[in-house]
């Protein structure tokens with residue numbers, strides 16, 4: 001069983017659910033750091049001979065189309081992180097559909113290839129968005145990696161499915177790759193991305209990765225370009241949030257380099273091509289139906 005490597009390509013100011021975070025009307029005026037940080041990640045991946053899935057925010061792709069082309073030319077999969085980084089549960093189904101379609105169109109225009117994958121901002125698919133999978137299929141996507149099957153600040157979805165599975169919706173089939181969790185003292189814990197990856201020691205991440213792989217599940221790693229950038233400007237926020245947002249920015253690049261050396265990692269596209277059919281799970285298109293089966 002292999003690990004899956006993914007990047008959510010956005011800038012240092014794309015912080016969710018924060019009163020002091022700049023609104024979209026201010027983004028263009030801010031000093032961007034995504035080019036340098038994303039290229040450092042690409043160099044890290046090249047050094048390890050690994051190809052990743054790059055979930056580009058449509059806003060970033062429109063402003064820096066050369067980054068999308070560079071990812072494609074270096075053998076990575078280009079996928080979508082939505083257009084404007086809005087939380088899924090704060091959009092109406094129609095707004096979500098428009099956002100998901102627009103970002104896909106921008107990326108397909110730049111790459112000339114079909115974009116198949118989607119990841120929502122902040123893994124914000126919840127019991128409040130039972131329409132999510134159907135709208136995503138309607139927008140033309142074939143797979144998703146937005147389900148976070150544990151508690152978290154911007155969502156989390158109670159689902160019994162911890163391995164990749166296929167979902168049937170009225171608009172077609174979708175494959176879901178939930179973010180990897182493992183159970184510790186009866187609680188589901190994520191260890192392979194974002195603040196969890198920065199916070200936990202390498203030895204713990206290695207151990208949990210081996211555990212999940214031995215259970216026959218891939219480990220989905222995810223990182224943002226800003227997470228290897230200790231020089232980024234810091235937004236004003238409370239102490240707890242500050243810790244989660246900025247902890248271990250100096251050590252994450254080295255940790256990632258080691259993980260890339262220790263484990264075999266591939267993009268979602270290559271994982272699907274190499275693993276063949278995934279189990280069909282008829283969960284209809286209702287997140288609510290799933291959440292009735294199990295508590296978080």
Ligand SMILES: [Zn+2]
Nearest residue numbers: 008010121122
């Ligand atoms: Zn994001």
